[in-house]
Amino acid sequence: MLYSMTGFGRAEAEVNGRQVVVEIKALNGKQFDLSTKLPPILRSYELVIRNMLNSILSRGTIDLTISVRQEGASKPMVINTDLALFYYNGMKQIAEKTGQPQENMIATLMRLPEVVAPDTDELPENEWERVKLVIGEAANHLMEHRKHEGEALLKDIETRISNIEALHEKILPLEAERKERIRARINQWLEDMVGKDKIDPNRFEQEMIYYLERMDFSEEKIRLKQHCGYFNNTINDNDAAIGRKLNFILQEIGREINTLGSKANHAEIQQIVINMKDELEKAKEQILNIL
Numbered sequence: 001m002l003y004s005m006t007g008f009g010r011a012e013a014e015v016n017g018r019q020v021v022v023e024i025k026a027l028n029g030k031q032f033d034l035s036t037k038l039p040p041i042l043r044s045y046e047l048v049i050r051n052m053l054n055s056i057l058s059r060g061t062i063d064l065t066i067s068v069r070q071e072g073a074s075k076p077m078v079i080n081t082d083l084a085l086f087y088y089n090g091m092k093q094i095a096e097k098t099g100q101p102q103e104n105m106i107a108t109l110m111r112l113p114e115v116v117a118p119d120t121d122e123l124p125e126n127e128w129e130r131v132k133l134v135i136g137e138a139a140n141h142l143m144e145h146r147k148h149e150g151e152a153l154l155k156d157i158e159t160r161i162s163n164i165e166a167l168h169e170k171i172l173p174l175e176a177e178r179k180e181r182i183r184a185r186i187n188q189w190l191e192d193m194v195g196k197d198k199i200d201p202n203r204f205e206q207e208m209i210y211y212l213e214r215m216d217f218s219e220e221k222i223r224l225k226q227h228c229g230y231f232n233n234t235i236n237d238n239d240a241a242i243g244r245k246l247n248f249i250l251q252e253i254g255r256e257i258n259t260l261g262s263k264a265n266h267a268e269i270q271q272i273v274i275n276m277k278d279e280l281e282k283a284k285e286q287i288l289n290i291l
Contacts, residue, residue, distance in 0.1 A: 003291040004149035005060050009142030015130045019069040022138040029061035037065040041123045056139040058241040084115050160283035165228050167276050178266040217263045224256040243290035
């Protein structure tokens with residue numbers, strides 16, 4: 001089963017009068033790269049949150065936003081006076097320069113970030129455990145989103161590998177003709193160079209065997225077929241993060257296709273190889289989106 005690298009998850013809950021909203025967005029990334037926007041009350045738990053999401057989401061470029069809103073006027077709150085004065089002086093200067101009224105500046109100040117905040121520096125442990133569940137719920141929603149997108153990627157990638165296997169089969173009936181063409185071409189070259197009567201048949205056969213052995217790509221065809229089979233088996237594993245492994249297998253498939261092309265010496269086979277490369281590149285592009 002494949003999981004896309006991209007996805008979105010959201011969860012919210014009320015925790016002891018606080019409205020907790022968690023949003024997580026994931027994009028492509030080779031490693032686990034987390035950016036967080038946390039309220040001050042949760043900053044002491046940042047490392048715990050990071051480790052938790054790393055274990056669930058595996059890798060990708062992750063953006064996490066958590067908002068905690070205090071509900072009710074009876075809850076303990078404090079005003080950050082220094083920050084409020086800093087905002088006030090700046091707003092007053094702007095108002096004086098622009099001639100704007102200053103009557104509603106206090107009301108505006110109270111709505112600015114962190115001017116009014118809960119009267120605590122850290123979320124209590126029992127409330128943190130409940131917030132942790134909300135974060136886990138959002139992460140699981142993101143993984144469900146990844147799974148849904150991965151299903152579409154799976155169909156496309158399986159089609160690309162199936163096309164490579166089908167093209168591989170088209171090479172088989174061309175091999176006998178390929179060998180005869182090589183034999184005829186070498187024989188004609190020798191006749192033109194030294195004359196038909198001066199060609200030693202025994203030596204000619206020895207040279208042909210040597211040349212055809214060098215041009216033989218039987219092993220490459222076998223390995224290509226094996227790699228495609230291994231890819232199909234791996235892509236259906238239950239491992240949630242197999243993108244890197246699939247990419248390595250595609251690299252091996254590419255090596256065999258390139259060798260086939262270099263040894264082909266046959267126009268139709270080379271056209272088949274070009275089509276194989278096209279399908280391979282399309283598969284590689286999709287693998288970049290796989291977890």
